[in-house]
Amino acid sequence: MVLVYIEIHQGEIKKSGLEAICFAAQIAKLKSSPLTALVLSNSDSLAGLGNYGVQNVLVANQNIDGSDSQNLCSLISQVAEKNQANYIVLSNSSIGKSVAGRLAVRLNRPLVSGVNTILEEGGKLIFRKSVYSGKASAYYTSKNDKAIIALSPNSISPSKSGDSNATVSSVEIAVQPSKIKLLDRNLVKGKIPLAEADTVVSAGRGMKEPGNWGMIEELADLIGASTACSRPVADIGWRPHHEHVGQTGIAIKPNLYIAIGISGAIQHLAGVNSSRKIIVINKDPEAPFFKAADYGICGDLFEVVPKLNEAIRKFKSSNS
Numbered sequence: 001m002v003l004v005y006i007e008i009h010q011g012e013i014k015k016s017g018l019e020a021i022c023f024a025a026q027i028a029k030l031k032s033s034p035l036t037a038l039v040l041s042n043s044d045s046l047a048g049l050g051n052y053g054v055q056n057v058l059v060a061n062q063n064i065d066g067s068d069s070q071n072l073c074s075l076i077s078q079v080a081e082k083n084q085a086n087y088i089v090l091s092n093s094s095i096g097k098s099v100a101g102r103l104a105v106r107l108n109r110p111l112v113s114g115v116n117t118i119l120e121e122g123g124k125l126i127f128r129k130s131v132y133s134g135k136a137s138a139y140y141t142s143k144n145d146k147a148i149i150a151l152s153p154n155s156i157s158p159s160k161s162g163d164s165n166a167t168v169s170s171v172e173i174a175v176q177p178s179k180i181k182l183l184d185r186n187l188v189k190g191k192i193p194l195a196e197a198d199t200v201v202s203a204g205r206g207m208k209e210p211g212n213w214g215m216i217e218e219l220a221d222l223i224g225a226s227t228a229c230s231r232p233v234a235d236i237g238w239r240p241h242h243e244h245v246g247q248t249g250i251a252i253k254p255n256l257y258i259a260i261g262i263s264g265a266i267q268h269l270a271g272v273n274s275s276r277k278i279i280v281i282n283k284d285p286e287a288p289f290f291k292a293a294d295y296g297i298c299g300d301l302f303e304v305v306p307k308l309n310e311a312i313r314k315f316k317s318s319n320s
């Protein structure tokens with residue numbers, strides 16, 4: 001059996017959760033195994049997961065905090081053991097990362113984190129992930145066909161694979177008391193989390209000062225993007241730390257990454273060079289970012305970005 005843990009946010013299955021389901025469905029298909037999904041709260045849409053290859057949905061009918069990795073590990077490991085799950089799939093999100101390692105130890109299983117593709121060779125499943133800041137790929141297989149797989153967000157496009165309903169039932173599991181105490185919760189409101197964003201507008205030190213970020217916010221609003229920044233910008237307090245992308249920040253993989261006034265240092269690229277398309281706006285034709293770009297605009301951002309915003313506004317109003 002293949003078990004997938006789905007993260008829910010405000011009653012909705014997260015995009016990364018749907019991706020994990022579709023990836024788990026690929027494993028289940030290759031192994032001719034049933035696919036079971038585990039969630040923390042019930043909703044009307046759960047039966048519809050049958051369309052994505054899920055046969056059974058188990059709803060943990062107790063108050064487990066989805067941000068408590070100890071409780072989650074206790075729950076998932078017990079469900080996995082009870083149902084003899086060979087593969088356990090979750091998203092490589094911040095909570096997924098902290099649960100996956102615990103699960104690997106608890107269940108004595110190999111863990112492959114940051115997986116982006118699955119292959120099959122002679123009946124063996126092979127999991128691919130990017131390494132060395134996206135410059136190389138590593139391939140992993142499990143000798144005993146049992147593993148924990150943490151899927152990199154935005155690696156696959158979820159699509160329906162059938163037309164059937166999943167069976168939804170509740171599961172009673174006594175989880176071990178957690179040693180984690182939640183002291184405070186500061187949620188970033190109204191924005192798509194960077195790791196899940198499809199489009200990201202990012203800016204760097206070329207912006208000169210924090211007061212100039214209005215045009216970046218405007219561009220992001222116009223195209224429904226999340227905002228990000230380079231590290232120095234977060235370090236000097238121009239932007240919040242949760243926007244910092246790169247080697248020491250968040251690694252992202254959007255469909256479109258627009259980098260404005262960012263030089264493209266190797267440490268920045270490490271977190272963004274898996275983006276499907278990169279657009280760079282920089283006044284320096286020698287800026288290293290142009291080498292990683294799919295499209296580049298060499299010009300002063302204080303001229304280019306307002307013109308771009310104006311053009312998008314016009315385009316949107318003439319097409320509405």
Ligand SMILES: Cc1cc2nc3c(=O)[nH]c(=O)nc-3n(C[C@H](O)[C@H](O)[C@H](O)COP(=O)(O)OP(=O)(O)OC[C@H]3O[C@@H](n4cnc5c(N)ncnc54)[C@H](O)[C@@H]3O)c2cc1C
Binds near residue numbers: 244248249265271
């Ligand atoms: C161990 C380590 C880890 C690091 N981790 C990270 C990380 O995770 N993420 C990260 O981002 N950095 C990281 N850094 C820092 C990194 O090396 C760079 O210093 C940083 O990315 C540079 O930020 P920047 O491009 O915003 O600024 P700058 O290097 O100052 O570049 C500004 C860019 O803006 C352009 N510009 C200026 N004015 C304009 C204008 N008017 N119009 C258009 N373009 C303009 C310039 O041509 C320049 O290319 C790390 C460094 C180290 C040593």
